[in-house]
Amino acid sequence: MPPFLPLQGIKGVGPKRAAILAEAGIRSIADLYDCFPRRYLDRTTIKKISALRDGETVTVVGSVTGTRLEGSGGRGGSRFKAQVSDGSGVLELTWFRGVHYFSKAIHAGDLVAAHGRVTFFGRTPGMQHPDFDKLGGDGEASDDGARDDELYKTGAIIPIYPTTEAMKQAALNSAALRRIVHRAFRDQPLRITEYLSREIVESYDLMPIGEAYRQLHFPDSAEQLDRARYRMKWSELFFAQLFFALRRAGERRNIASARFERSGAMTAGLHERLPFTMTGAQKQAVREIYHDLKSGHQMNRLLQGDVGSGKTLVAQFAMTLAVDNGLQAAFMAPTEILAFQHYAGLRHTLEPLGIRVALITGRQKKKQREDQLARLEQGEIDIAVGTHAIIEAGVQFHRLGLVIIDEQHRFGVLQRKALQEKSENPHVLLMTATPIPRTLTMGIYGDLDVSVIAEMPAGRKPIQTRLCRDEQKPELYKLLRKQIAEGRQAYIVYPLVEESEKMDLKAATESYEQLRLEVFPELRLGLIHGQLPAAEKEAVMAEFRGGGIDLLVGTTVIEVGVDVPNATIMVIEHAERFGISQLHQLRGRVGRGEHASSCFLVYTKLAGDAKERLQALASTGDGFRLSEIDLQIRGAGNLLGREQSGAASGLKIADLLTDGEIMRSARAAAFELIRRDEALSLAENARIRDYYENYFRKRISLADVG
CATH class of the missing domain: 3.40.50.300 (P-loop containing nucleotide triphosphate hydrolases)
Structure with a gap:
């Protein structure tokens, strides 16, 4: 497809819509074909409301039975709520942002698809700020004569496209975008040259690229859609790994280092x-x-x-x-x-x-x-x-x-x-x-x-991890006294969050004074935080290591590497404010000696992600398993670009978290290709080289820095 064929040649895309689509990165028909659906409505994958579980991410389809606008928009803010029923139960959708738009767009009787994370309030399931699509709500049929609601009722697989707030305001919802894509395929048939070698396509049983594009946008069946998604994910991961394979080959070719000749x-x-x-x-x-x-x-x-x-x-x-x-x-x-x-x-x-x-x-x-x-x-x-x-x-x-x-x-x-x-x-x-x-x-x-x-030294005892409500601290303090009386030492750690670091540090310092004067006047307490001069920090740590301090109160400056085998209790205050990795690192400061150790995660309020994080910590001490849970909660991050956390991964369709088998296959192919043709100079690899240089390399250029 010529890369700059304008969108305005498609019916339904005037100058205003073209400008809004351009802001979303869709500037040409080629970009439109590369705007892959973010998910699909397939009746076999829709979850019934009665079967929903707290914390899962699902898609629900149902009719809006009622709506209400709450709050005045003053200090407390306003929110819009819609109740959706699928006959098995009722799901409540809530928006705190875009209230004006959603209150005008959603009406009783609409058939809607909602995708998001389920949270239970009592016995009622809800979603906050779900991805949301009306099925055929504007009454306009696509050029194939079918509205989304009709397609859903007949069991067709409906692509749901990503949309921005500006697109929604211009009535460019998923259904409208589907119509535009359909017209583009009809009026400007996709012409794309296969960019992988015939050997790779056949060896890895990949769907031809043109067919993969068509099936992604208009799947004939769930099986064909799966093959198309596999092809696109495999190709994307192949070129990402090709980047690494080429860089590795270049380093090995051009960079020699000292050869260590002997073990003496x-x-x-x-x-x-x-x-x-x-x-x-x-x-x-x-x-x-x-x-x-x-x-x-x-x-x-x-x-x-x-x-x-x-x-x-x-x-x-x-x-x-x-x-x-x-x-x-x-x-x-x-x-x-x-x-x-x-x-x-x-x-x-x-x-x-x-x-x-x-x-x-x-x-x-x-x-x-x-x-x-x-x-x-x-x-x-x-x-x-x-x-x-x-x-x-x-x-x-x-x-x-x-x-x-x-x-x-x-x-x-x-x-x-x-x-x-x-x-x-x-x-x-x-x-x-x-x-x-x-x-x-x-x-x-x-x-x-x-x-x-991935294995721990012999004799290392597992750390008992327990969740503790704030009001249970008097019992926790009794346990601390008992352990210290038996000759052990302990930590109490307070969070420092960047946005409120001064306030947090003040709170930690004040808590230390209260603990020293009122709660544990009979014990030897020390305080450590990042604002202390280096010599003072080291003096405090040396005293703690030497047994001169019973209870060390601090911030996350002790997160990594502090090794005091006699310290057996870690108390983490406001644990709900920490991430999984940080909690796991802090917990690792105990359990380093011969005595049994415990970690107490103290919280004031537990809901949503925080609840999942703390329950994960209590359920396992395996850091690799915890990192997988953390990624499921937070997303993999834009690992080939600038962002390091969140849902964006820097990849258009592949998912680093879930596509492990595809990654292994694509990586093996990329490294084997470079082993056989280090400069991609052979004629059969010319298309791969051209596609990589002219298209893919630009997308991951920031990985050169990283």
Whole structure:
């Protein structure tokens, strides 16, 4: 299809509608064909109201039995409600935004389709701000002679198109858009050249592209629609993975790194000093990293592991191997507390082997810092541990061979790049304690090798997690006193939310004073938060680690890496304000020693997403399972673009969360293709190369930065 064939050649699209469609990204007939339905009304997939369950996302079709406008629009705001019945029960739809529009558009007697998340209020199911479509409500038939309500009654599959508020205001609802698409197909038949090679189409049993477009917009059957959706998802994921495969091939072709020739006395000494047996997953991760470091190609590997799974030990083996080969290693951590803790741990483990470890932070005294930097540049320091201070211009290495970045998602792209530029092509190991489902990892980190530590060290006791209402805190405080009397220590953590950080910090500080003076006057309490000077933060943590503080009150500054084996109780205040990942990280600060540990999630009000999050935490300690639940609640995020959370994924039709099998198939095809034809120069791959360069690469250009 010529890319700029104007929409105004289609009946029903005048200048005003064309401008509104252009704002939504539909500027040509080609764009119109690429405006895929967001879902389909298929009578076999509609849920009866009587069968609805709290928290599920469903589509319901029914008749509007009544409407009402509540509130005056003053301080309390107004809302519009519509009751929908399908004969089995009544569902209440509520809108707080767009009240004027919906109150004019929805009337008793309308046949409607509502799609959204179900929430029960008492025994009555409801949806707030559902996706909403009237079926044939404007009385206009499509050019095939059928209205949406008639099509639904005959069991046809009806495409539901995405619409914006501006489109709805111009009467461009889903039914109107369906009519426009139908006319485009009739008057400007789709002419599209297959952009995959014949070998790929046949090998993977893919529907031809032209037929896939037609079936997506006007499915003949559920089976044909499934094949068309599979083809479109497979193609989209194939080109996304092709991007990663080409980038990986380019790096391997153009970037050589130091080849680690041997595993020497220091590495052997580290093995001998281990007071425990490594898990199978740790051993496998070490083997994978050793293979990379000995290959002569630059290592770019992500080490994923749940809280407490032993990632740091794996990193120690990598750093020791670097030193055995006459190279230096840099270890960057996101906070000074975590950097100091890693520094102390590395010194304890590695200095007896003769490995020289130094700490570099922004808060060091000038003389101490100058001395450290001089020794680093002269090669008298083997491992430099630090915060972002380690990437500053004055920091020079003698022979940097390995860069390790802990909690890598906390650093910006440019910060990571600055550390890598401290040497010519150092090997790079990224670490994260935020588990990511494997399918999603392929989508975000497609050009990285990934090692996963999915098992916990032997003897690690599960943490008991309980939900606790605010009014139950007196009983919780009794339990805290009992545990502390038995020699244990505890945390109480308060949230800091960016929009109200000053107020939150004030509330946390005031709560600390109340706890110290009124609730636990007999105990030794400490306070820690991000506004404290670095030296004071470390002094508080050192006192807590040494047993001089019974109860540490703080903000999420203790979220990552704080390791005090004697701390056995974690109390998280206002837990409903935290995300799943943060709650899981905080919970991981206990359960690190020989004693049984507990985490209490204290809440004031529990509903909707917050209820799901806290119940998920209470049901499992598996971080990978929790990350899947989190993605189901929040969406995968625009992982190939700018957004990092929400429903948008940067992909038009594929879903990184649910299309794992398709992703694996498409990834295998893309990497195999580049293995055989690294530059896509063979004649049979010309169409793939042209489509990738002229169309797909523009869509994911931001992944170059990420």
